[in-house]
Every structure is written in structure tokens, then in C-alpha cells.
Amino acid sequence: MESKIAATPFEGWGFDATRPLVIAGPCSAETEEQVLETARRLKPTRTQVFRAGIWKPRTRPNSFEGVGVKGLKWLKMVKEETGLLTTTEVANAQHAYEALKYGVDILWIGARTTVNPFTIQEIADALSGVDIPVCVKNPVNPDVDLWIGSIERLQKVGIKRIAAVHRGFSSFSETRYRNSPNWQIPIELKRIRPDLPLICDPSHISGRRNLLLEVSQKAMDLNFDGLMIETHPDPDNAWSDAKQQITPEELGQLLGQLILRKTDPGSNFQHQLEALRCEIDRLDQELMNILEDRMKVAAGIGQCKKENGVTILQPARWDQIISKYLAVGEKKGFSEEFIRKLFMAIHQESINTQTKIMNDE
Ligand code: PEP
Ligand code: MN
Numbered sequence: 001m002e003s004k005i006a007a008t009p010f011e012g013w014g015f016d017a018t019r020p021l022v023i024a025g026p027c028s029a030e031t032e033e034q035v036l037e038t039a040r041r042l043k044p045t046r047t048q049v050f051r052a053g054i055w056k057p058r059t060r061p062n063s064f065e066g067v068g069v070k071g072l073k074w075l076k077m078v079k080e081e082t083g084l085l086t087t088t089e090v091a092n093a094q095h096a097y098e099a100l101k102y103g104v105d106i107l108w109i110g111a112r113t114t115v116n117p118f119t120i121q122e123i124a125d126a127l128s129g130v131d132i133p134v135c136v137k138n139p140v141n142p143d144v145d146l147w148i149g150s151i152e153r154l155q156k157v158g159i160k161r162i163a164a165v166h167r168g169f170s171s172f173s174e175t176r177y178r179n180s181p182n183w184q185i186p187i188e189l190k191r192i193r194p195d196l197p198l199i200c201d202p203s204h205i206s207g208r209r210n211l212l213l214e215v216s217q218k219a220m221d222l223n224f225d226g227l228m229i230e231t232h233p234d235p236d237n238a239w240s241d242a243k244q245q246i247t248p249e250e251l252g253q254l255l256g257q258l259i260l261r262k263t264d265p266g267s268n269f270q271h272q273l274e275a276l277r278c279e280i281d282r283l284d285q286e287l288m289n290i291l292e293d294r295m296k297v298a299a300g301i302g303q304c305k306k307e308n309g310v311t312i313l314q315p316a317r318w319d320q321i322i323s324k325y326l327a328v329g330e331k332k333g334f335s336e337e338f339i340r341k342l343f344m345a346i347h348q349e350s351i352n353t354q355t356k357i358m359n360d361e
Contacts, residue, residue: 009021009198009225010226012160013197019226019260020199020225020227020260021199021225022227023049023087023199024051025039025230027238027241027244028056028067028240029052029071029075030067034234035078036077037233038052039084041248042251047084047248049105049106050086052086053066054066054075054095055089055090055091055095056089057112058240064240071088072104087108087135089110091110091123092122092123093123100130105132106135107133109123110137111138117149124157124159127159128157131159133162134154135162135163135199136150136151138169138189140170147185148192151164151193151196162196163196163197165228166189166200166219167179168180168181169181177211177215178206184275184278184279191271198223198224198225199224200224200228202216203244204241207243209246212254213258216229220259220261222271222274230244231246231250232246298350302356302357303357321343325343326339
């Protein structure tokens, strides 16, 4: 597969290539007035592409599922009145035909579609021979190959202008994000496919307004080429994703606050370093979680000792632990000094935890 790196990320796309490309607009098109008002208020910001979902993939039935085809007319009006390019999500071949019929400028494939090669193939077949840019969101699960696979299916039918959109990944455990960013996945995508512009969707990663700036800045620091941010004239009353939407004016402020550092597109070094740092962050977080679990068990032991009137420090047990892990550590190539310090610190913290329990009434 051809993967020529363009001099600027959106070279040949017909856009001004200044970073970041800004795609903004409501999660969902709701009414003609709401769509047009959002676009008019976005016009003074540096937004280049107007987004609005017409067909909405909702997690549960009986939620608002989009206005359908009539919304495409509103997008056309946005383009005619403001000159902004337009984009909407297509989730099946019919959506693709309708969007093309109404002259939508850019299509995007949603996260729930990228996971399904059958659906992607259907959409790709519908776009065969059409010269339209397509943004491909990451699949909901952190699988870089599935993401690349969807992109390749589109390339095989002749789509040349493709961007990848990072919108975070579903996770079972509670995190501070709606969709956890797992930055190492888009970084890995960029390593494998440096030719593809990479856009971040801080709205769906954050799930709430107060994280948008932080996530957008992180994306800029990681050399992302663009941002897709949901904006609504009255965010609290949006028909979908109300908590994460901001007004067009707030978007203008957010963009003004971003610090754009110098990029070095010729070097892979920064990406590799970031990927490794993300991995370290993930492992450190796991270490903290394991230590937390260990302290909870220590607290249980403290309680047990208290109830049975036994002293906290059991020298024989401590001796057993340290000897065992000196041997394990040696096999893993750790120095004796490191193992001693590590286990002494852990042991001390356990003793402190147990002491607190002993002293609690
Ligand atoms: C959206 O952009 O509104 C949307 C539904 O996105 P995603 O596919 O990332 O959930
Ligand atoms: Mn949304």
C-alpha cells in the first residue's frame, strides 16, 4: 500500500494546512435553526469544517437517533451561507449515497462502524470511484490493526484523502475519561502510517467539558494534525452528548489557549519516545493499583492480628519475604540493593497501615 508522506498533513486536500485543522459543530443536527446558528457562531473561530451527526448511533434504544436525510439540506445551507466545508457520519452504504447526493464535503466513519469489516466494506463499495475525503475514527476497542484495516478497505476502492480520528476507547473500568485515550494506539498508528493526517476528537475522549482543553493540548503536543470538537449553541440542552459540548465562543477561547509547539515531521524519534512514555505511564498506574490492593490486604492482616492480640511485626515472616524476593529479583536481573529498598519501603508502609488499625478504636 502506498504511504507517501505529504509535505504538510493535508496536502492535496484543498485545505489550508495550518495546524490544527479544526472540525466543529454539534454532536447532532437537531433543527435547521440550531444547525445554522452554530455555523454562524463558528464562522469567526478558526473552524474550517462544520460537523453534525444526521444518523446517530446511540447506545440504548429510545434515545434521539438523528433527524435523518432532512438534516443534509441544513448542511448544504451551512456551506452556502458560511463557506465552511461540511462533514457527517455515514454508518452504512445508504447513508453514503445520501451524503454524496447532498454534496457533503467529507464523510466520517464512526467508532462503532470501524469495528465491523462487513459494514466498512459495504461503505467502501458505495464510495468506489468517488473522490471524497473520509475520516476514519478508531474502533471502540484498542485495536490498531482493525483501524488500519478499515482505512485500507477505503484505499482499495480508490479513496485517497483519508484521515484517522482518535476518539478514545471503551474501557470496563471507571476512568476520568468517557473513552480512555490510550495514546499509544494513535501514536502506533502514526508510526505505521505516517502518511495519514491524525485528528483528535477530545469531545468523545473527555465526555465532559472541563477536560477538553487538557486533551486538546495533549493532542497538539503529540503532533496531531487536527481537532474535532463538538459545539452547540445551547450545550446543556443538546439532544445528545450534552455534557461534552461547548458553545462556539468557548471553542474560540479553547483554540486561543492552545500552545502549538514546533513539530518535527521528519523524525520518528518523538513518536517512539511518546509511545514508550505512554507505556511507562500505563505500567506505573498498574503498579500503583497493585500496591493499593496489597495495602488493602495488609489492612485485613492488621485487623486479624488485632482481633487475635498478635504483634504487628512477625520477624520470621518478613525474613521469608525478603529472602524469597531477593532470589526472584536476582533471576530478573535486579540488584540486591534495589530489591531490599523496594521491599523495605513496601513493608514499612504495610506496618504503618497495620499500626493505624491497631490504634483505631
Ligand atoms: C460523534 O462524533 O458524534 C460520534 C457518534 O462519534 P463516535 O463514533 O466517536 O462515538
Ligand atoms: Mn457525539
